Amino acid sequence: MTQALEGFLQALTAGLLIGAIYGLMCVGLGLIFGVMRVINFAHGDFMMLGMYAAFYLFTALGIQATFGSALGPFVAILLAGPVLAVFGYAIHLALISRVSGTRTSSLEGEGHYAQLILTLGIALILQNGGLLVFGSVLASIRTPLSSSAWELGPLFFDVSVFINKARGIDAVVSLVTMTLLTLLITRSRIGKSLRAAADNPTAATYMGIDVDRAHRVAFALGTGITAIAGGLLATNYPFHPFVGVEYVIVMYAGVVLGGMGSIIGAFWGGMTIGLVQQMSTLVLPTQLQNAAIFVVFLLIIFFRPQGFFGRMVERT
């Protein structure tokens, strides 16, 4: 009995911790999807780049030497965000803007076909280019915190819960980033233009908002946010150039769960995915963890396609 309870609480904790990172990851994609309505297949690979960026910043560019092994990784991870944001900005400027935003009206299916295949092409280049540049050896951002834990409790009946220190800090960093992003979007001028461009691109254009620029900013922000999430993930999970494919599904599941177009919804969507993944280990074999995610994903899509926070918009 005690053991089952302990297992449950431990899975719940693990779910909440990983869910916080997944949530941030989903927010990055949700921002792009919500503002631009572009399905970005390469988003998982952007995250992969974020992981490597944090890795090299940490090991090669002297952050480890300056800040030490405990604090260093988190400094590197937070720096990887802006690096990838610049990358995302450039990718949008050079490629994505050619098949999205105000240019799509002349294309069949509003450019969806073109967007899909373009981002697929980008994904292929990033994955295989990553293999060329980084090699196929598993990498990880090592910190002594990854292998130590705080013990909570004993809470009751001698039940205690362990929180991995690295994951605990990851979750805190994730929540802080999320809060800052929310403030940026709700309070700042740029955030307002993003929301306007997302809500009604045509009306936003009439109001003097440069919709293409808003898209570019959203794309850069989304890429940077997901890169931070990727870096956080990398403190606990080893990664390789093809890691993006594994997570892109989690991201989409989270975004749809939360309701496409809702930023805060995407966070809770990602959190739910993390919880489902960890809690399912209690009843399902480990290999079926991810299958459980998809089943939940499908169920939500069928019964509440607008997600938790989304609203249905019908147009004839």
Place this chain on the structure above:
Amino acid sequence: MQGLRSLLPILIFTALYAALSLSVTNSYYQLVMTLVPVWAVFGLSWNLLSGYTGLISFGHAAFFGIGAYATALGQIYFGVSPWVLIPIAAMLGGVAGLVIGFPTFRLQGHYFALAMLAYPLAILYVFEWLGFQEVTLPIQRDNPIAYMQFADPRLYTLLALAMMLGTILLTRMIERSRFGMALLAIKQNEAAAEAAGINTLAWKLRAITLSGAIAGAIGGFYAVVLLVVTPQSVFGMLVSAQALTVAMFGGVGTVWGPVIGSVILIPLAETLNAEAGSRFPGIQGVIFGLAIICVILLAPEGLFWKFRDFLRKRSAPRAGMTPRAPDLPLAAAIPALPNSSRPARSQDEGNVVLEVRNLSRSFGGLKAVQNVSFKLRRNEILGIIGPNGAGKTTLFNLMNGFLRPGTGEILLDGRDMSGRKPHELCEAGIGRTFQIMRPFLRMSISDNVVVGAYVRARTDAEARQLAAEAISRVGLSDIADRVASELTTKELRLMELARALAGQPRILLLDETLAGLGHDEANEVVAVIQRLARDGMTIAIIEHTMQAMVRLVDSFLVLDHGAVIVEGEPEAVTRDSRVIEAYLGKKWVAHAPH
């Protein structure tokens, strides 16, 4: 004859490819030669669903993988030959299509695409869990041919080519039938297709079943060719991506697209892998990706369409000068309107064809239509007017089944039709046009209109006949072969009218048919509508141009805030102070002539 001639390029291509494949001796290149038609077939199966309906599937690997595993496991555990198993794989793929399609088609756009993404990946993990990480097909030494194991690998190529030819022919047949027309209509505008009498769910289910069957069969064949099946190699995301990449690269919505895409991309990727793969791991993926990006930026709809549009542009000036023979006996000029007006309509109750009773519908707190009642008599033209947001289009949406009424009845010949689906109401005789036009831009006027005719026609020939009649009724016979993208707004409006007429409705609902037209153009369209009424059509029309309306309609129904404020003859309605107030505000009521 025409059908045969159009097949000629395909037959020549297949023959040339077969000849080329027989001359290849290197076993690696022989495998590549086999994989090209294999991926082409998979791309074609994707194209059949996603290319024609516009519903993008990221999950075609589900069908491919089911076929591959069925074939591999069937041979391992039951000793059945692939000759039997591949048809079974096709059946399983079809069933999977139906099972997946039925719930998933309730979703639209991105939701559909993303839901499809989840199926193969969920199955992937299940197969891994079941312990089928790597399944190897047993080598049959006794009777290899009976187990589809050939000593000469070129036979696989020929078999794959045969499957490709079969798939192309099937797709071609579908493309030219009402099946293909229905799918294209769904792609352009699902709502409009439903309103034109197309049972969209039924056609989509047929498409995904067939598509799944083809993908299942080719998946089974793929297992036989490679002899090894792993969950990643048949259910993985890259497999689904392969289908859409070859199709989109070559061009969606045409049989040539996946074939072109496969012929270019597969050898490119495989050769790069063989030549440089050991020194530069991943180089093929990089170049593959670059090729895709280049094409999408230069020809975003695929190579085939780019090429075709290019050819069309070059040949267009000449085509314009060649005189056209009238293709159908009905293609005669429409006689000018006689001065005599239409037969007088009796106010007799027996002539009521459509009656709306206490119809209401609200969206959340907004009462879009409240308690609306009116009668539509045979051969009457009813004008529905009111300020923006008065609920006019919502009323039409309720009448043709796009929306379910909250309360109230819609009686067609005394039978309550409320809550029926749009295609059922279309069958029952209610046709409509839309405020926002959705023509099928790459199709000719005739083809556009044929889509609307299938609801009445039993055969394709009959549909063509009905379409030709409808086109002549709106006076577009002379330009019936022109592609919709070249038409003016007026011609497009008339074409939409013809599409609604082709289903031979008894009642036409016209939603702002005159919008965006100049004065003279509007007059021409009004003349066409008048002629329809003279020929016995019953019409309800939403319009803002009062000038045109006053001359056109027999009576007005004025809506404001979802409710009827006035109903009656044009003369009386235009002087009514409530109408003036609704349109212009209180201030102007005083200025109005009484």
